[in-house]
Amino acid sequence: MTTLLEMREITKVFPGVKALDRVSLTVEAGEIHAICGENGAGKSTLMKVLSGVYPHGTYDGEIIYDGAPLANRGIRDSEEKGIIIIHQELALIPLLSIAENLFMGNEVATNGVISWPLAMQKTGELLRQVGLNEPPGAIVGKLGVGKQQLIEIAKALSKNVRLLILDEPTAALQEADADRLLDLMLELKAQGVTQIIISHKLNEISRVADRITVIRDGTSVSTLSKAEISEDRIIRDMVGRDMAHRYPERSPHPGEMLFEVENWSCMHAEQAGRQMIKGVSLNVRKGEIVGIAGLMGAGRTEFAMSIFGRSYGKSHAGRVNMHGKPVDVSTVTKAIDAGISYVTEDRKALGLILEEPILKNISLANLFGIAKNSVLDKRREAQVAEGYRKQLAIRTPGVQQKVVNLSGGNQQKVVLSKWLFTDPALLILDEPTRGIDVGAKFEIYTIMKDLAEQGRGVLMISSEMPELLGMCDRIYVMNEGRIVGELSREEADQEKIMALIVKDNGKNGGKAKVA
Amino acid sequence: MADKQSSLGGHLRENGMLLALVAIVALFSILVGAQGKPMFLQAPNITNIFLQNGHVIILALGMLLIIVSGHIDLSVGSVAAFTGAVAAYLTVNLGLPFWLVIPLTLIVGGMIGAAQGYWVAFWRIPSFIVTLAGMMVFRGATMLLLGGQNIGPFPKAFQSMSSGFIPDLTGLTKPHGLTLIITALAIGVITWIGMRARARDAEFGITPEPTGLFWGRTALIAAATAFVGYQLASFRGLPNVLVVLTILIVLYAFFTENTVQGRRIYAVGGNEKAAKLSGIGTDRLVFFCFVNMGVLAALAGMMVTARLNSATPKAGTGFELDAIAAVFIGGASMTGGSGKIIGVVIGALIMGVMNMGMSILGIGIDYQQMIKGLVLLAAVIFDVYNKNK
Numbered sequence: 001m002t003t004l005l006e007m008r009e010i011t012k013v014f015p016g017v018k019a020l021d022r023v024s025l026t027v028e029a030g031e032i033h034a035i036c037g038e039n040g041a042g043k044s045t046l047m048k049v050l051s052g053v054y055p056h057g058t059y060d061g062e063i064i065y066d067g068a069p070l071a072n073r074g075i076r077d078s079e080e081k082g083i084i085i086i087h088q089e090l091a092l093i094p095l096l097s098i099a100e101n102l103f104m105g106n107e108v109a110t111n112g113v114i115s116w117p118l119a120m121q122k123t124g125e126l127l128r129q130v131g132l133n134e135p136p137g138a139i140v141g142k143l144g145v146g147k148q149q150l151i152e153i154a155k156a157l158s159k160n161v162r163l164l165i166l167d168e169p170t171a172a173l174q175e176a177d178a179d180r181l182l183d184l185m186l187e188l189k190a191q192g193v194t195q196i197i198i199s200h201k202l203n204e205i206s207r208v209a210d211r212i213t214v215i216r217d218g219t220s221v222s223t224l225s226k227a228e229i230s231e232d233r234i235i236r237d238m239v240g241r242d243m244a245h246r247y248p249e250r251s252p253h254p255g256e257m258l259f260e261v262e263n264w265s266c267m268h269a270e271q272a273g274r275q276m277i278k279g280v281s282l283n284v285r286k287g288e289i290v291g292i293a294g295l296m297g298a299g300r301t302e303f304a305m306s307i308f309g310r311s312y313g314k315s316h317a318g319r320v321n322m323h324g325k326p327v328d329v330s331t332v333t334k335a336i337d338a339g340i341s342y343v344t345e346d347r348k349a350l351g352l353i354l355e356e357p358i359l360k361n362i363s364l365a366n367l368f369g370i371a372k373n374s375v376l377d378k379r380r381e382a383q384v385a386e387g388y389r390k391q392l393a394i395r396t397p398g399v400q401q402k403v404v405n406l407s408g409g410n411q412q413k414v415v416l417s418k419w420l421f422t423d424p425a426l427l428i429l430d431e432p433t434r435g436i437d438v439g440a441k442f443e444i445y446t447i448m449k450d451l452a453e454q455g456r457g458v459l460m461i462s463s464e465m466p467e468l469l470g471m472c473d474r475i476y477v478m479n480e481g482r483i484v485g486e487l488s489r490e491e492a493d494q495e496k497i498m499a500l501i502v503k504d505n506g507k508n509g510g511k512a513k514v515a
Numbered sequence: 516m517a518d519k520q521s522s523l524g525g526h527l528r529e530n531g532m533l534l535a536l537v538a539i540v541a542l543f544s545i546l547v548g549a550q551g552k553p554m555f556l557q558a559p560n561i562t563n564i565f566l567q568n569g570h571v572i573i574l575a576l577g578m579l580l581i582i583v584s585g586h587i588d589l590s591v592g593s594v595a596a597f598t599g600a601v602a603a604y605l606t607v608n609l610g611l612p613f614w615l616v617i618p619l620t621l622i623v624g625g626m627i628g629a630a631q632g633y634w635v636a637f638w639r640i641p642s643f644i645v646t647l648a649g650m651m652v653f654r655g656a657t658m659l660l661l662g663g664q665n666i667g668p669f670p671k672a673f674q675s676m677s678s679g680f681i682p683d684l685t686g687l688t689k690p691h692g693l694t695l696i697i698t699a700l701a702i703g704v705i706t707w708i709g710m711r712a713r714a715r716d717a718e719f720g721i722t723p724e725p726t727g728l729f730w731g732r733t734a735l736i737a738a739a740t741a742f743v744g745y746q747l748a749s750f751r752g753l754p755n756v757l758v759v760l761t762i763l764i765v766l767y768a769f770f771t772e773n774t775v776q777g778r779r780i781y782a783v784g785g786n787e788k789a790a791k792l793s794g795i796g797t798d799r800l801v802f803f804c805f806v807n808m809g810v811l812a813a814l815a816g817m818m819v820t821a822r823l824n825s826a827t828p829k830a831g832t833g834f835e836l837d838a839i840a841a842v843f844i845g846g847a848s849m850t851g852g853s854g855k856i857i858g859v860v861i862g863a864l865i866m867g868v869m870n871m872g873m874s875i876l877g878i879g880i881d882y883q884q885m886i887k888g889l890v891l892l893a894a895v896i897f898d899v900y901n902k903n904k
Contacts, residue, residue, distance in 0.1 A: 311792060333794040342792065350792055353785035355852060364782055365793035367775040374775045379715065418793070 003064075004029040004194050005050075005163060010061035012045055012054065019045045021218045022061070027163070032185060032195045034209035038238055038465070038498075042218040043198050044088075047165050051085040052078035066162075082162030086152045088171060094141025099123040101140050102155050126154040130184055146177025153184065164188065165196045170204060171297050182208050200295055201505045202231055214238055235498045247470035248442070248449045252489075254473060255286030257324060258457040259340070259426045264318030266306045276302045276313055278481040284426060284457035289448060291472035292461045293497045299481035300461045301345055304428045308342035309335040322425065336365060339425035343415055343432060345461070347408075351415040354404040358396060359385035361403055362417045369421060388417035392447060409440025416447060426457040433467060445471055465494045479504045530732060531897070532846065532861045537735070539865060543872030552875065558750030560871060561743055566678065566822065568867030569756040570595065570815035574838035575845070575859045576767045577811035580804045582842050583771075585784040585851030586635060586642035588808050590627075590649030592834035595816035596826075597653040598624045602817045603666035603826030606673055613673040621813045627653065628809020629802070636802035650835070658828045667825025677821035680752040690745070691752035698744025701761075702737045709733050756818065768856040780804065784851025840887070841866055844894040865890070 005027040012020040020042045027033045037043045048054050050063065052072030063070040065081060072078045075085075092101050099119050108119040123136035132150045140148060149169055156164050166185075170178035185195055185208050199205055205212060206229055213223045214237040221237045260283040268274035276299050284290045292300045305312035307320060309332030320329050320338075327338040335342075344350040352361055362385045363370050370381045385399035392413045396406060403414050412432065419427060429448070433441040448458055448471060462468050468475055475492050477485040477500045485500040540556070547555040574591050581588045602620040605611045611619075631649050634640040668674075685692030709729070716723045723729070747753055771777040782790040783797045791797050815834070820826045845862030847854025866887065873883045 308792070309794070331794075332792060333796070336794045344792060349786075350788050353782060353789055353852065355848075356781075356785055360778070363778075364790070364795075367778055371775050376773050376775060376778060378773070379718070382718075 002029045006064040008062040012059040023220045031210040032208050034205045034212045035198045037215035041215045084156040084161045085165040088167045090148050092140050097137045099136040130154045145172045163194045167198045202502050248446045250449050252473045254288040258286045259284040260321040262319040266313035267315040269313050276481050280483050282476050284459050286455045287452050288473050289452050289458040289471055291468035291475040292478050293468050293475050294478035298478045300478050336422050341419035341424035342428045345430040347415050352403050357400045357402055359399040361414050365418050366422045409436045428459045430461045536865050558746040561746050564867050565757045570819050571837045572863040573811050573815045575841040575863045577808035578838040578842045579854050579859045582847050583784045583854050584780050584801050584804045588646045589835050590646040591812045592831040593650045593653035594627050594812040596657040596831035598813035599816035599820035599830055600657050600660045600826040607666050621810050624809040624813025625806050628806040632802040632805025636798045661828050665825040665827045674821050677818045679755040690748035694748040694753045702740050840891045
């Protein structure tokens with residue numbers, strides 16, 4: 001067997017973050033190579049280096065492809081050499097037909113005039129190759145995600161693919177579609193197409209992969225051959241690291257029951273019949289910090305937003321109790337009145353008005369708190385903002401500063417101030433330290449600790465396991481819209497959390513099918 | 516340091532607008548003088564600027580709310596024409612008294628706004644489409660209601676809405692005593708508000724603009740107000756239109772800057788999703804903005820109809836563009852979320868002064884359109900340039 005690809009000591013640095021630290025990867029011609037790792041471990045970054053999204057020169061290290069050094073200036077370069085990547089978010093244009101999408105940027109044309117009969121004919125052949133039985137003129141947006149995935153592969157085939165990279169190809173697929181896709185991968189392998197698959201799902205990996213490389217914290221930990229593949233080994237390699245950050249000392253004293261969710265369910269907002277949240281029950285006590293662990297797409301954000309005024313999904317069912325009594329959370333205003341706050345994962349798009357000053361952002365969720373008879377008291381508004389600036393140490397020349405000019409950590413403090421001003425009993429924090437540098441993370445943790453000591457409940461969603469383990473009194477593990485386990489602070493560790501997720505994925509054979 | 520910049524930047528825009536207005540007035544004064552015509556800034560001209568542009572200011576007030584909330588309303592010209600026709604029909608054909616006609620017409624306007632706002636706010640149909648449709652529908656409805664003819668003339672009471680002047684309660688009449696008193700009061704209030712805002716800036720730790728600049732500007736505004744007031748007093752006094760305008764401007768300035776709902780409209784335009792997740796009923800606010808626009812369009816429609824003393828099928832053509840231009844010249848952001856009432860008023864006045872000045876100079880309507888278009892473009896380029904700097 002010959003080596004098709006060798007990536008040697010790849011290092012990629014973003015401002016403030018080392019995403020990849022001397023990662024090496026060797027892929028043999030004709031194999032299916034799986035890459036595993038936690039969220040943020042650097043899998044996607046590595047693939048972006050390979051496919052030219054990050055051009056040569058923006059990273060350190062060396063890529064040998066097909067016996068020669070590879071120096072991509074862009075995606076076009078790598079595609080010419082037959083390296084095609086299919087991203088997790090599909091890059092198809094929903095309003096165009098299959099044929100139009102397949103040859104997008106690569107049109108079947110002479111002198112700029114497209115030959116549609118030829119394009120249709122070629123499309124038909126490619127669709128047969130991937131086993132998709134749809135007319136070439138079908139509109140892509142009307143097909144399911146599974147079929148769209150096949151179209152992406154057909155598109156790759158149209159470009160004479162030699163190395164096909166699939167980034168979590170089955171994440172959005174139902175069981176049957178995922179099966180079909182894996183079969184197709186094996187077929188392509190038989191035709192000699194080398195493939196790299198990024199996946200969390202062990203059952204899939206063991207079905208199609210010849211070898212596995214595990215990446216953790218931006219370094220490659222190990223490469224295992226098929227014979228060595230075992231659940232335990234992979235889990236250990238994926239999470240086996242020391243705590244990278246420090247956390248404030250806490251001595252938790254959970255009080256009485258504050259927040260209880262019973263059997264909460266909701267459906268996908270657009271895709272009819274797709275249940276996103278499946279009977280979730282959980283609770284938070286006063287003074288307690290509770291975590292929700294899970295991989296991306298586990299439904300944690302969807303759960304939180306559906307609780308918070310039905311901001312996500314439809315056909316909600318289930319009960320929410322605050323202080324032991326049922327509360328109405330059917331609108332955001334009612335949820336706020338019930339004492340619930342939700343700090344969004346995406347603070348720029350969903351949390352802040354970037355072009356407005358700090359003080360106007362802080363007062364936004366509780367304008368009546370600074371108003372008399374609906375007339376704003378701007379002096380009070382400034383005092384409130386000034387108070388939070390001191391309390392949370394928001395680093396800014398003044399509260400008149402536009403939030404767009406603040407760093408990520410300080411922006412997060414503004415969002416927290418906004419919600420603290422509504423005086424919530426429970427704060428749901430969704431990825432509270434995402435995109436924040438290490439020093440500011442500690443400050444955010446300290447704020448969380450203070451909130452718990454004030455007797456508030458904190459429900460923290462995070463994809464960073466060390467952070468959950470370092471901060472939480474209890475951790476729920478969520479997967480595919482269900483709670484698949486609950487761990488106390490004492491029993492929780494990364495292996496156990498990962499094991500709960502991976503085992504749930506493994507036994508998912510049909511059970512995940514939606515009614 | 517950064518705060519100082521943002522504070523100056525904020526004031527720069529308004530000061531720049533005011534300066535532009537002054538410069539334009541000065542330019543026309545010189546040009547008109549050079550042609551040997553009577554003084555540009557004489558009492559009848561000043562009175563006419565308000566009489567002839569009152570409707571643009573009124574429409575622009577509503578349009579600002581619409582644009583701040585992230586939408587647009589192209590139908591206001593047609594709606595003004597239609598409501599003007601309704602008012603004419605009620606007054607002339609049915610013989611209703613003006614105190615009944617005015618509220619009825621305002622209600623009709625509000626209902627039209629509600630009908631359009633419903634689709635925009637609750638069905639998420641783009642406002643451009645909904646109001647483009649409204650523009651055609653209500654133009655047609657105007658023609659239908661008028662039967663292709665003009666309706667008029669109106670009783671004196673109705674006409675006085677647009678061409679009347681306040682009575683002189685002091686009995687002085689030449690110059691108009693009450694006008695002088697109101698002018699003096701206005702100068703006092705403007706100065707007081709300015710000083711209070713300045714004191715508050717200092718209290719909030721905003722670096723206030725330089726003292727000289729503040730007093731220079733205040734003196735300029737006071738002098739301009741005194742001059743306009745005296746000119747009006749020496750002519751026929753304060754026009755009713757100006758009284759209505761002043762009340763509306765103060766009301767809307769207060770609403771947008773000092774009330775919960777006003778602030779929320781800016782939040783909707785600034786980041787609708789964040790506003791929604793902060794418990795703000797974004798749909799209802801957008802709906803309200805359209806209802807409000809309908810009511811103001813009806814008011815503008817009645818004013819124009821009263822001034823022309825007849826409702827015509829062609830009335831209100833292009834009003835929407837004047838109002839939108841005034842809002843953007845006044846510094847509102849195209850994507851919503853920012854813009855001030857005072858800017859809009861200055862924007863509308865700039866347009867009004869240019870209209871009048873160019874007409875007096877005898878510049879053809881062809882060139883007038885081109886110049887106005889270029890001024891709009893220049894104002895927005897100035898904004899974008901300032902933002903990127």
